[in-house]
Amino acid sequence: MNNEKPLSSDEALILLSKRYPELTVLTDCVNSEEYEKERLVFNRKFDFRPAAIILVTKTEQVQTIVELANNATFDLTVKSGGHDHEGECSATDSWQINFREMNSVLPTLDGIKIEKDYKIKKEQDGLRVTIGPGARFNQIKPVLDEHNLGIPHGTCKTVGIAGYTMGGGWGPWTRKYGMACEYLVGATIVLGDGQCLQLTENDTDTNKQQLLWALRGGGGLSYGIVTELIFKPFVLPFIxxxxxxxxxxxxxxxxxxxxxxxxxxxxxxxxxxxxxxxxxxxxxxxxxxxxxxxxxxxxxxxxxxxxxxxxxxxxxxxxxxxxxxxxxxxxxxxxxxxxxxxxxxxxxxxxxxxxxxxxxxxxxxxxxxxxxxxxxxxDLNLDPDCPAPHKLTSRLANPEWDDTSRKALVRSLQSPLLPTFDEGNNNGEQFKFQTFITLGAIAGNFYESHDDSTDRVSSAFPYKKQLFTVQYQAWWNQPTRVENECDECEECDETGGIEEKRVNRKFSNRVQDWIETCRDFDIPHTGGAFISFKDASIPTERYFSQNYQDLIDVKVDHSEDPKILFKSRKTIL
Ligand SMILES: Cc1cc2nc3c(=O)[nH]c(=O)nc-3n(C[C@H](O)[C@H](O)[C@H](O)COP(=O)(O)OP(=O)(O)OC[C@H]3O[C@@H](n4cnc5c(N)ncnc54)[C@H](O)[C@@H]3O)c2cc1C
Structure with missing residues (x-):
């Protein structure tokens, strides 16, 4: 056993900045505008103050941070796009590895960068796109569009590629192309002891294959810190x-x-x-x-x-x-x-x-x-969703779904807990409430013809045979504690409407209570939950279903993380 006294956060920061003098580290000090902005997460219900926000630019820096964390007292958090619905990319007093600066998007054909404006006309085996974990869809899509390429993106333009893909990645492409995680063919990952591995689909090493399998839909953070993702893109439809x-x-x-x-x-x-x-x-x-x-x-x-x-x-x-x-x-x-x-x-x-x-x-x-x-x-466009407090829960429709299920679902959408239209439950007006569900189709050509057993490395997304996701959502606004102009859509101003937003305080507990009732509502022929639509009160096993134990095994056997440094409430351990 190592008897050395663990490093304090301050001591570790001194070591880190000696090693990388060029590294930007934002700390919680008076008048640090950049810290105040960067510490925010998309779900404004959460309000964390990390001890340090480290804007990494290279894999090597992530390795050093993980090595330091092994001998220190602080917790690690990892933020890519910051859109986790439970704010799990951040925590007060943690060291946040922040991928904002690692956001490159590089499309290649047979390992060579595709020239500017060159349009790919047909599917080819050698097509790849290498993406930094901090890239968001509004940075990725224009680059892919330029070459007539796509990956199955989601609906919102500021979601980050890393959390989205590791959560499965549902989108308006899913019926025909499947979930985004099915296109992840390689990754660079830093494990719990600081070592770095390159994972590729064709690797014969079974440890590496299993890690790649787990990154494909097995949830964020559990298995290591991903510093690069490689996808096989598809050629966009002709029309x-x-x-x-x-x-x-x-x-x-x-x-x-x-x-x-x-x-x-x-x-x-x-x-x-x-x-x-x-x-x-x-x-x-x-x-x-x-x-x-x-x-x-x-x-x-x-x-x-x-x-x-x-x-x-x-x-x-x-x-x-x-x-x-x-x-x-x-x-x-x-x-x-x-x-x-x-x-x-x-x-x-x-x-x-x-x-x-x-x-x-x-x-x-x-x-x-x-x-x-x-x-x-x-070009198919993306939604400009704006940061706001919200709470969600989810489940999936099983193949047996029938009229009793539909009727129960419709009943679950009516509740005395919800504000009336005049009280602000008007789904659209600024500063008010939005309470709704979205059913997201999974059933379609892709999973109909998909056979996991013929994939070299399949995916850990467990709900390939379910019909659709059922996502309950409640959104509201509250007076902000920080002065901040919305950096997501460049349209709204979070500081506005203070008086209108104050009125929401009366109901924001009740709309969350409604979500709680929906989580437990008896809807026949539904089950499971989708990890990207994270609700911390759902037991972890329900997110991963038949893959739960295998994912725990990957964590224990291959992530080299005996101290469980990579941890949030919804990591696999
Ligand atoms: C407005 C909005 C719209 C959305 N639309 C969709 C949609 O259409 N389809 C869909 O499937 N999902 C959707 N989501 C859910 C979204 O995909 C997940 O919340 C996803 O985890 C966000 O990824 P991120 O990188 O932005 O988040 P982050 O909060 O940065 O990360 C999410 C989780 O992954 C971990 N993580 C982040 N980066 C890394 C890394 N590099 N290595 C290891 N672990 C890491 C974090 O620690 C955290 O636990 C939406 C969310 C929001 C808020």
Whole structure:
């Protein structure tokens, strides 16, 4: 046993800065604007003050920090994009390894950097993109777009690649392309003793293979600190559109259970291969008492999706989908088409698109074929979500999911705990509450034809056969304790609306109580939970299901971390 006295945080910082005089370390001292900004996490419910925020620029520095931590008293935390829903990338008094500066994105073909503006036309084995853990989607996507390449990104532009991928990585690409973790083919990782390993898909070393397997969806931080991620990108579809259908406007008077069933019909295995990915958002609603919950409620819903096909094919698909809902009121074909056209311009928005080089969507095509709302953004775009306090929980729909499940789900979305519309539960107005669920489709071409046993290294994402994720969310605003302009979207100002936000204090406990009731709500044929939609109160095993014990084994046998330095409430140990 080592009897040397452990280093204090201050002593270790002196050693670190002697070794790397160029390294930027932000500490908690008066008037340190950069420290005040960098210590924030996306979920503003949490307010941590790390002892040191170390803006690393090289793997070697991470190795030294881990070596020091082995003989010191402070805890380590690791932040890439800072979007963990439980704020697990930071902690008061910890040393935070911060990857803000390691955010490069390098696409290569057969190991050679792809030239600027060169468009890749077809899939090739040698395509790779090497990404620094601190890169966010608004930094990654433009570089990949330039070369006509993609990886299955999420919906929000400021989420970090490291946490997203290790959590699985669900997105509007998942039906056709699977989760992002399926594309991780290599990584550089620093283990608990400070040694650095290069992991590649073709490695014959089984220890390394198992580490790579665990990084693919086995959750952040547990197995080591990742300083570089290598993906195999895909070539972007020749043509694609992103769209939103406001279902309550497009199908007025249709109850939510029917709309959910309609959406499930569309996403089912074998159906609509052109629908690249989709989610259904359903807003929650105040009721006076629990007895007032009804399975017949008509809640506000919108279906979002990516569609890989021509504009006319999208129109045809929407007409075909409408028929699914029309089967009860039997409008004949001609009337149905004019009914759809009538509703569509209020309810359907085509948001962005990819078109073959040199082609544009002419106003004639748009006007003659469909009265969609139209936004001319090229490239499939990302959401500019803004930091705010929030709480979520999640589960997944099992293949047996049925009408009893839908009805229970709709009942769970009505609660006396929620503020009324006038009290601020209005899902959209600035400074107020948003309480809703999103159902994120997993079922589709990718996992339908995917056979884990034929993969050289499969992924630890355990829910490949589930139909969709069910993510309950409650968001609100509160007066900020720090003066900070939003650095995520460059649009909102966190310091504004102090008086309006103060009113929210009355209800912010209640919307979190609602999330607690949803976690335990009896919804038949659901189970599990998705680690990227982290809720600290869910037992860890539930996140990893059949892979739980194997992931513990990887941690114990291969992460070289007997002191369990890599730890948060939801790491595997
Ligand atoms: C607004 C918003 C939208 C979202 N949308 C989606 C979505 O569409 N799809 C989806 O799947 N998820 C989504 N998420 C969830 C998101 O993917 C996870 O919260 C993810 O963990 C965030 O990654 P990060 O790097 O930004 O977070 P961080 O908070 O930096 O890290 C998350 C976890 O990973 C660990 N970690 C971070 N970097 C490293 C590293 N380099 N090595 C080892 N461990 C590390 C951290 O310690 C922490 O435990 C969303 C989250 C938010 C807030």
């Amino acid at each position: 694609a559109f992103s769209f939103t259908i406001d279902a309550h406007r497009f199908f007025p008077g249709v109850d939510t259970v029917t709309i959910i069933e309609f959406w499930e019909d569309i996403v089912k295995e074998g159906k609509n291969p052109s629908l690249i990915g989709t989610n259904l958002k359903i807003e929650a609603q105040h009721v006076q008492t629990n007895e007032d919950r009804t399975p017949d409620a008509e809640l506000k819903c919108s279906m979002n999706g990516y569609f890989g096909g021509t504009f006319l094919e999208l129109v045809e698909a929407i007409i075909a989908w409408s028929r699914l809902l029309n089967k009860n009121n039997q409008l004949e074909a001609e009337k149905l088409t004019s009914w759809i056209k009538d509703k569509a311009n209020k309810a359907i928005t085509v948001i962005s698109h990819i078109l073959p080089e040199g082609e544009t969507l002419t106003p004639e095509i748009l006007r003659d074929n469909w009265p969609f709302n139209w936004d001319t953004t090229h």
